[in-house]
Amino acid sequence: MAYMISCECINCSACEYECPVRAIAPGPSQFTIDAGVCVECDGYFPLPRCVYACPVNACAPARESYLVKMRSLASRGAAPLRLTPVQTQTSP
Amino acid sequence: MSRVVIVGGGWAGCAAALAARQAGAREVIVLERADSLLGTGLVGGIMRNNGRYTAAEEMIALGAGTLFEVCDRTTRHRDIEFPGHKHASLYDVSFIEKAVRDCLLERGVEIWLLSRVAGLSRRNGSITAISLENATAVEADVFIDTTGSFGPQSFCTEFGNGCVMCIARCPTFGPRVSLTGLAGIAEKQGKKADGSIGAMSGSCEFGKESVDPGLVRELEEKGVLVIPMSRHLVHEEKLGAKCCQQYASAEYAQNVILLDTGRVKLMTSHLPLDQLQQVPGLGNVRYDDPYAGTVGNSMRFAALSPRDDAMQVQGEVDNLFCGGEKAGLLVGHTEAIVTGALAGHNAVRKSAGRELLELPDSLAVGDAVSYVRQRMQTEEGMREKYTFSGAVYFERMKARGLYTTDKAAIATRVAASGLAGVFHQPVN
Secondary structure (H helix, E strand, O other): OOEEEOOOOOOOOHHHHHOOOOOEEEOOOOEEEOOOOOOOOOOOOOOOHHHHHOOOOOEEEOOHHHHHHHHHOOOOOOOOEEEOOOOOOOOO | OOEEEEEOOEHHHHHHHHHHHHOOOOEEEEEOOOOOOEHHHHHOOEEOOOHHHHHHHHHHHHOOOHHHHHHHHOEEEEEEEEOOEEEEEEEOOOOHHHHHHHHHHHOOEEEEEOOOEEEEEEEOOEEEEEEEOOOOEEEOOEEEEOOOOOOOHHHHHHHOOOOOOOOOOHHHHOOOOOHHHHOOOOOEOOEOOOOOEOEEOOOEEEOHHHOOHHHHHHHHHHOEEEEEOOHHHOOHHHHHHEOOHHHOOOHHHHEEEEEEOOOEEEOOOOOOHHHHOOOOOOOOOOOOEOOOOOOOOOEEOOOEOOEOOOOEEOOOOOOEEEOHHHHOOEOOHHHHHHHHHHHHHHHHHHHOOOOOOOOOOOOHHHHHHHHHHHHOOOOOHHHOOEEOOEHHHHHHHHHOOOOOOOHHHHHHHHHHOOOOOHHHOOOO
8 A cells, every 4th residue: 555645735845855766746736646656665664754754744644535535526627617608698 | 710718717817808709709718717706806806096097997998998897886985095095996895706707708708617727738839728627628729828826835835924725725726727837938936025036915804793893884984994003013024025015105014904895805914813903993803814814815926927018928839828917017906907908809819810919108008018028027127016006107107197087088098099999899
């Protein structure tokens, strides 16, 4: 199981710098961990390096419930709310 | 005719949409990242103060007056005075969004809310489409960047006092995305008077229910209240960090200046809540915008587009225009409507292969667009903020004889430029 970065991330980049396997990269609104690359620092450090480096406790073992919810928040990545012009309108 | 897509539904984006429709664009779509239009206009309200009166009347004579008329219709107070400012109008922040939205829909503009832009594709030096966070692609002939200049949260963290939970609502709707930035065009950052990056939004708001009823009655009657503060509460040093230098005279540090915009607008720089509550009548007050008003306000001028006087973005793409705060250090609703309308009009001219419109410097609106662009080429110019309503640009307006509240004189001036009603005429 990999680690994840929650929305407490303040974009400081400390984790990206510390990660021994370069699993961390900046995203559109916060840093993210590539679950396919993260090895939980197994064989590198006793404590995952991102957890050690993060000043706001945003790095934690990945929780599927959190990641699923984060992806599905209605306001992020949902279909746009489209308001179409009034039909009775004549020339602009 | 053309299809124009506008990214950012603040005052500039709305003005661009209306101008593009007036100029004959077949289809105009405004993409807004949040759940409502107007952005910082949702917590604004001040129109027609000082030279903004002249600018508004010039735009009306030029044929781009629709949004000024909408503001006038939702105005709570007309012709009021507060320190350094004359003949201001205050629109009601509770009613303005719906009024503007209806106005756009009636005039054939399509509005997409919750539509944050995430990507851009281009071919042969033109932007062909942008994509939203949910991967919907939106194609157009011309694009307009009216994405503003605040956010993301990390900008407020690095240059301000952290996220203060302002009207931008980045944590919910995602941070602002710059179209100019996505196109790979280098952007500029505005500076504070001391040379550090960004500028802090000035005013804060609170609900009337938390203010002493007697004070509310007086405020609703007069539109403005000026309450002197005890000496120990005065923080003049905060004035240098403000976006709105027209509201940064010592009077704004020494007094609590309140305006009635439907809610109570605090013109003094943010104060810690415990200090604000020591002001007579404000004992129970709490900040409603930004929620963390105790520590400050949002930071702006993170990313400004390089542009020409026709509002076309200068860079490797040939079909991108910009307006509003994105287009430079020209701050305010009126200023955004001016630059936005010009961008919207020129977007249609561009797609029709016509010569782009530049407003002449015999008009305040034309002079401001050009003057601010020139000033932004200099280091000291990047530390100033420009507005029709005060500070350096209003001084220039007066010195050049452009400031007047005589509507007939303004109409004559616009007629003499040969551009009366130019925004009304379809481009073909």
